Amino acid sequence: MAKTHVTMTVNGAEVEGLVEPRTLLIHFIRENLQLTGAHIGCETTHCGACTVDIDGMSVKICTMFAVQANGSAITTIEGIANADGTLSALQEGFRQMHGLQCGFCTPGMIVRAHRLLQENPSPTEEEIRFGIAGNLCRCTGYQNIVKAIQYASAKINGVEFREAAE
Amino acid sequence: MIPGAFNYHCPSTVADAVALLSSLGDEARPLGGGHSLIPMMKLRLATPEHLIDLHCIASLKGIRQEADRLVIGAMTTQHELLASPEVSAAFPILKETALLIADPQVRYRGTLGGNVVNGDPGNDMPALMMTLGASYRLEGPDGARDVAASDFYQGAYFTALEPGELLTAITIPFAASGHGYAYEKLKRKVGDYATAAAAVMLTMANGKVESCSIGLTNLSDTPLLAEAAADAVIGTGLDDDTLKKASERAQEIMSPAADARGPVEYRKHVGGIMVMRALKRAAARAA
Numbered sequence: 001m002a003k004t005h006v007t008m009t010v011n012g013a014e015v016e017g018l019v020e021p022r023t024l025l026i027h028f029i030r031e032n033l034q035l036t037g038a039h040i041g042c043e044t045t046h047c048g049a050c051t052v053d054i055d056g057m058s059v060k061i062c063t064m065f066a067v068q069a070n071g072s073a074i075t076t077i078e079g080i081a082n083a084d085g086t087l088s089a090l091q092e093g094f095r096q097m098h099g100l101q102c103g104f105c106t107p108g109m110i111v112r113a114h115r116l117l118q119e120n121p122s123p124t125e126e127e128i129r130f131g132i133a134g135n136l137c138r139c140t141g142y143q144n145i146v147k148a149i150q151y152a153s154a155k156i157n158g159v160e161f162r163e164a165a166e
Numbered sequence: 167m168i169p170g171a172f173n174y175h176c177p178s179t180v181a182d183a184v185a186l187l188s189s190l191g192d193e194a195r196p197l198g199g200g201h202s203l204i205p206m207m208k209l210r211l212a213t214p215e216h217l218i219d220l221h222c223i224a225s226l227k228g229i230r231q232e233a234d235r236l237v238i239g240a241m242t243t244q245h246e247l248l249a250s251p252e253v254s255a256a257f258p259i260l261k262e263t264a265l266l267i268a269d270p271q272v273r274y275r276g277t278l279g280g281n282v283v284n285g286d287p288g289n290d291m292p293a294l295m296m297t298l299g300a301s302y303r304l305e306g307p308d309g310a311r312d313v314a315a316s317d318f319y320q321g322a323y324f325t326a327l328e329p330g331e332l333l334t335a336i337t338i339p340f341a342a343s344g345h346g347y348a349y350e351k352l353k354r355k356v357g358d359y360a361t362a363a364a365a366v367m368l369t370m371a372n373g374k375v376e377s378c379s380i381g382l383t384n385l386s387d388t389p390l391l392a393e394a395a396a397d398a399v400i401g402t403g404l405d406d407d408t409l410k411k412a413s414e415r416a417q418e419i420m421s422p423a424a425d426a427r428g429p430v431e432y433r434k435h436v437g438g439i440m441v442m443r444a445l446k447r448a449a450a451r452a453a
Binding site for chain 2: 002004020021022024027043044045046048051057058059060062063064065067068112116130131132133134
């Protein structure tokens with residue numbers, strides 16, 4: 001099958017490659033670009049481990065072809081840290097609030113939460129849970145993931161984070 | 167899970183897409199959001215030789231008002247429906263339903279056109295479109311035609327769409343102001359297809375139901391309009407006996423599959439409950 005030339009901006013850098021039309025974006029990003037932060041979990045659009053941000057949308061890229069991303073601007077977990085290399089508010093929140101155990105879902109969780117906070121910088125707990133409903137975590141029970149996002153929300157808004165009473 | 171090989175096309179006009187669909191025949195499939203088709207291709211249950219991506223066709227996007235109706239481009243995503251002030255104002259039931267489809271990531275990609283056109287009985291929008299009296303604009307090599315949603319579905323994955331035709335827009339006539347609405351969906355977990363779901367649109371006058379339309383999701387090979395059930399509530403105040411009667415009349419036309427979502431009896435039982443809940447909630451919202 002003839003290969004197609006694609007170009008896209010990934011974490012601020014122009015990249016290009018030759019792909020078969022059937023090449024899934026997750027494979028292009030992990031194998032061609034060697035950005036292995038986005039994970040392959042269920043491969044059936046359920047788990048959200050492969051989530052990246054494409055043109056302002058959270059997308060499960062096990063269910064998108066690389067050719068469909070031609071010309072897009074993509075942010076993966078590798079592009080989430082602050083420009084000076086320090087942890088972003090979300091990354092810090094996941095660390096401080098123990099928002100991960102095995103860590104497999106974390107790249108997808110953080111990239112998804114990044115878009116959620118862009119759209120709604122002060123989500124309620126219910127809005128957070130609804131907003132991350134496309135990302136599965138089998139370790140934490142979500143409690144600390146929600147806290148991590150609340151921590152990031154507070155930090156972004158310049159207010160002190162206070163955990164809700166148990 | 168690597169799909170079979172295919173040729174990729176991204177035409178920039180509807181005419182070009184229709185020409186490709188017509189010339190390539192059965193081996194070509196249109197690609198919308200891809201969240202039904204790509205999973206099937208990964209399982210090799212679908213192996214099209216050509217994919218015609220509709221993302222390059224700008225005219226398939228967008229929501230616009232035309233006289234007494236709302237016209238929604240087939241490639242409008244669920245996320246765009248949720249973000250649309252026109253949709254929120256005119257059809258809050260569309261928003262309520264879109265929020266119950268899959269999860270945020272899928273809603274960014276999944277389109278209204280894809281949801282209604284592929285004929286999956288589990289999809290939520292088809293029964294809603296029937297309830298709203300919507301019609302589908304189909305464009306083919308011989309021109310365009312409009313088909314009522316209630317005439318479109320023939321069986322699971324079988325529709326009135328002819329070879330070479332493309333769904334380009336969904337047209338929904340504006341509902342009466344002050345209407346009540348509800349979409350009740352029972353599902354096993356977030357993101358699941360309905361075990362049973364019911365859409366209700368109604369108007370009330372002096373505490374009595376003046377007009378009513380009821381649609382059913384995933385309770386047969388096709389979405390259903392429960393007309394006898396809707397007739398049963400006209401002129402009533404939706405007392406318990408009437409609700410029970412409407413539920414029974416709706417159950418008479420249900421023929422759900424027995425699958426992981428439960429045996430036939432269970433799905434009909436909860437289908438009846440969805441009808442009653444949707445009627446009650448819609449009535450409470452009616453002005």
